[in-house]
Amino acid sequence: MKTILEIQKLDRQIRSLEREVDNCQASVDFKNYKKILQEGKARFEQLETQASEIIKNYNIAQTKFSKNKGNSEIVKKRNTDNIDLENISSLISDSNSLVGELSEESRKIEDLVRRSEEIVRKSAELSKRLTDAKMRSTTIKAKIEAKRQEVAPKIAQIQERIKALEPSVKDIEKYEKYKTIKSNGIFPVYVPLEDVFCGGCKVELSLNFIEKLKTNKMLQCEHCNRIIMFE
Numbered sequence: 405m406k407t408i409l410e411i412q413k414l415d416r417q418i419r420s421l422e423r424e425v426d427n428c429q430a431s432v433d434f435k436n437y438k439k440i441l442q443e444g445k446a447r448f449e450q451l452e453t454q455a456s457e458i459i460k461n462y463n464i465a466q467t468k469f470s471k472n473k474g475n476s477e478i479v480k481k482r483n484t485d486n487i488d489l490e491n492i493s494s495l496i497s498d499s500n501s502l503v504g505e506l507s508e509e510s511r512k513i514e515d516l517v518r519r520s521e522e523i524v525r526k527s528a529e530l531s532k533r534l535t536d537a538k539m540r541s542t543t544i545k546a547k548i549e550a551k552r553q554e555v556a557p558k559i560a561q562i563q564e565r566i567k568a569l570e571p572s573v574k575d576i577e578k579y580e581k582y583k584t585i586k587s588n589g590i591f592p593v594y595v596p597l598e599d600v601f602c603g604g605c606k607v608e609l610s611l612n613f614i615e616k617l618k619t620n621k622m623l624q625c626e627h628c629n630r631i632i633m634f635e
């Protein structure tokens with residue numbers, strides 16, 4: 405067991421070196437830029453949807469506009485062909501309402517054009533921001549890689565020491581268990597009993613569990629799956 409705990413100590417050193425890479429400023433920056441890129445992509449999709457909505461509305465407005473323009477031609481024609489006193493006022497009011505509708509549609513079209521321009525402007529800004537972020541993320545990636553290269557020989561050295569220790573492991577079964585639990589992302593694997601708490605997850609253990617632990621000397625924590633040792 406002593407050798408396994410020694411190996412665990414070395415594994416802890418490896419983990420802390422790996423964390424050095426994960427927590428270095430460049431890694432933090434990289435995560436941030438990745439977030440910017442993801443948000444930018446979502447924003448682009450939003451702009452795209454808005455743009456196609458505008459195009460659709462523009463086409464509807466344009467069709468209505470041409471139709472009304474056509475109607476007004478008919479009114480003009482009617483005006484010249486058969487003017488009589490009885491229907492002249494109704495023709496004038498027809499004309500007026502057409503002019504009203506036309507300017508309403510024309511306003512809508514102007515509004516759509518204005519919104520499209522806004523989208524074009526926003527897209528260009530976004531595109532610039534994303535290009536910047538992407539460029540910086542390439543530089544940052546290189547920095548992370550450099551950091552990784554820096555710790556790699558240290559990790560290799562520790563791994564060598566572990567390999568050298570392995571032949572002296574007496575309890576193969578316990579060591580296999582150690583490796584399995586560790587590969588499930590649980591670390592450290594073997595933890596002490598701390599008063600009435602698990603030395604790993606700090607959960608309070610039942611009296612029943614502690615009694616069993618005293619008898620067995622080792623028991624897996626039901627909360628975090630680490631193996632609690634009773635010395």
Ligand SMILES: [Zn+2]
Pocket residue numbers: 602603604605606607625626627628629630
């Ligand atoms: Zn636990």
